[in-house]
Amino acid sequence: MSAPITEADTWNTWDIxxxxxxxxxxxxxxxxxxxxxxGVVTDLLxxxxxxxxxxxxxxxxxxxxxxxxxxxxxHPYFDQLRxxxxxxxxxxxxxxxxxxxxxxxxxxxxAGVSVFDGRERCNDFSIGIELEGTDFxxxxxxxxxxxxxxxxxxxxxxxxxxxxGHEHIAPVRKTDPGPCFDWDRYREExxxxxxxxxxxxxxxxxxxxASTDEKF
Numbered sequence: 001m002s003a004p005i006t007e008a009d010t011w012n013t014w015d016i017x018x019x020x021x022x023x024x025x026x027x028x029x030x031x032x033x034x035x036x037x038x039g040v041v042t043d044l045l046x047x048x049x050x051x052x053x054x055x056x057x058x059x060x061x062x063x064x065x066x067x068x069x070x071x072x073x074x075h076p077y078f079d080q081l082r083x084x085x086x087x088x089x090x091x092x093x094x095x096x097x098x099x100x101x102x103x104x105x106x107x108x109x110x111a112g113v114s115v116f117d118g119r120e121r122c123n124d125f126s127i128g129i130e131l132e133g134t135d136f137x138x139x140x141x142x143x144x145x146x147x148x149x150x151x152x153x154x155x156x157x158x159x160x161x162x163x164x165g166h167e168h169i170a171p172v173r174k175t176d177p178g179p180c181f182d183w184d185r186y187r188e189e190x191x192x193x194x195x196x197x198x199x200x201x202x203x204x205x206x207x208x209x210a211s212t213d214e215k216f
Contacts, residue, residue, distance in 0.1 A: 014150060014153035015153065016153050016154060019103055020102075020103030020104040020105040021100060021104075022098065022100055024150075025090065025098040025099060025100035026099050027100055028067055029102075030066045030087040030102055030108070031068060032066060032085050032086060032101075032102075033087055033106045033107055033109065034106065034107050035106060035107060036106065036124055037124050041159070042104075042105070042158050042159075042160070043125055043159065043160050044125055044127070044161075044163070045126065045127050045129065045155070045163040045164070045199065046110065046122060046126045046127070046128045046163075046165070046166055046169060047147075047163065047165050047177050047181070048128060048129065048166045048176050049131045049132070049133040049139075049176040049177045049178060050062055050091070050131075050132065050133075051132060051134050052065060052075075052077075054134065055134055057132055058093075058094065061074070062130070063099060065081060065084070066088065087110060088101060089110070089127050089129065090129045090130065090150060091129075091132065092129065092147055092150070093132045093143075094132050094133070094143065096140075098146060104157070104158065108127075108128050111128065111169060111170065112173065113173065114166075114169040115169060116164060116169045117162075122169050126169075127154055127158070127160070129150065129151075131143055131147065131177060131181070133178075133180070135176060135179065135180060136178070136180060137180055138182075139177075139180065139181060139182070144182070144185050144189050145189050147186060148189035148192070151190065152193050160199060161199065161200060162200040162202075165177050165178075165181070165202065183201065
């Protein structure tokens with residue numbers, strides 16, 4: 001289990017160690033990762049949502065998918081996932097638990113065909129965070145402060161400069177984190193962190209019309 005999250009926690013208690021692992025996260029190492037290209041600077045954070053089966057929360061299936069141990073016969077929906085080999089660096093569950101699958105300095109397979117600021121292959125230069133949720137219902141209250149603290153720890157450790165949704169880097173293919181993700185709430189949680197890193201929001205936010213130059 002990950003370390004308990006309390007109100008007394010501050011962003012600087014969230015540690016990313018020299019091996020790219022977050023101390024507050026429960027580790028579930030995924031084989032679905034590789035090395036980033038030489039010389040590429042990791043500067044983007046990508047926010048996703050996921051639920052397996054769709055709309056159901058709390059089960060083992062997300063981790064099972066990312067770790068190549070999903071029982072495809074456990075639910076009819078899973079049959080279409082057989083060819084997938086995917087991962088994200090982190091998953092934030094509905095109760096705020098953080099699960100880490102890939103060391104942050106390595107390349108997880110979360111973005112797919114994607115473009116950010118004219119650069120293709122966002123997996124090469126991004127860190128992916130999955131939120132347990134869907135496009136169609138609000139995210140849990142516990143997820144926002146944890147997302148903010150994890151974001152700040154990663155931004156400070158790796159010098160991240162921007163954050164985007166999967167929908168922003170792959171708008172034809174993807175819709176997540178979707179209209180129920182409260183970007184304003186995320187930004188507010190980030191602003192509570194004194195001396196935290198500054199990140200650029202994307203354009204076209206559902207609940208915040210921040211420009212790409214607006215930072216928090």
